Amino acid sequence: MGLFSKLKGALQKTKQLLNTDVRDLFKAGETLDAARLERIEAGLMKTDMGVTAATGIVEELREKHGGRTVVVDNVMATVKENLKRLLTGEDATPDGCVASHPSGEATHYDPDQPLSPLKMADSGPTVILVCGVNGAGKTTSISKLAKLVQNAKQKVILGAGDTFRAAAVEQLTMWANRLGCEIVKKESGTDPAAVAHVACERALETGAECVIIDTAGRLQTQKNLMDELGKIRRVIERKIPGAPHECLLVLDATTGQNGISQAKNFSEAAGCTGIILAKLDGTAKGGVVVAIRQQMGIPVKYIGVGEKIDDIEVFDAENFVNALIDE
16 A cells, blocks of 8 residues: 555545535535534534634635635635645744744655654764653554664664553563564663663664654653653763754644643653654544644654554655545
C-alpha cells in the first residue's frame, strides 16, 4: 500500500464524518441557508478542529456561497482551501507559544524524506527526547521513529528512560531486539537522567548518528514529572552541547482536544519542538491537527497511520487535506 493510500485509510473515520455532516447535507437545487451553515459548523466541530477554525471556515462559506444554489464540490473546495491555510500556518494565531516554536513555522515537510521534519545535529549524534502520557502510544511511536532513522542508513540507540514502569522498558527492549539496535536500560526506579546520560555516552563511543530517549508518562499535572523532564534536558545538554535537538510529544489522536492541555504542560517542562500524532487511524477526530496548530504553534511532524512498524508518515498539510477531502 502506498503512503497516500495509507493516509487515506487512516483518515477514513474523519472523512466519513465530514461526508455525513457536510457533503451529504445538500441535494441538487438547494441553497446554502443559515440552518445548513449551522449544521456544517457542528459537523466541523465534531472532528475536534476547534471553534476558531470551524467558525472561520463557515464565515467564508457564507461569503462565497451563502444564499446561492449549492454546488457541493465548490463548497468542499472552500473547506479544503481553508484547512490548507490553517495547517500551513497562514491563518495560525498561536497563544502563548514557547520560544522554540516561532509562530511562522510551517508544517509542510517532504513526505519522501522521512527525517525532513527533524532538526539534525551539525556534527555528532542527534538526540531526540520523547515524552507523553501513558497510553498515548509513546513506546510504539519511538520504535517507528527508530525504524525511519534506520531506513535513512543511520545507527540509532534507544534509551529506556521510563524507569518507573517496568512494562515500558520491556516493550522498548522487545522493539530494540526486533530492530536490531542497541538499547540502554537500567534497573527499575533508576534516575531517568542517568539513563539519558549513558545513552548519550554510548552514542559518542560507538559513532551512532541518533539517540532516541523515552521518558516517564505519568499524568502531565504532576509537578515532579515536569521537574524530571527539565533535569533530563540539562543532563543531555551537558553531555552533548546543543542537545536535545528535538523534543517530540506523542499525542493520542483519539483524545482529540484533550491532548492540547498535555501539549501545553509538557512544553513548559520539556520545550517540545514537535508532535507525533499517534492512532490517527482509530478516530474521527483528525481535525485536532488544526486545533494544535492554531492554539499551540507546535508543528505536527509525524502521524501514526496504523499498528505496524512502518505505519508512520511525515505529516504534510497538502497530502493530509487531499486525503481528507476529495473534490
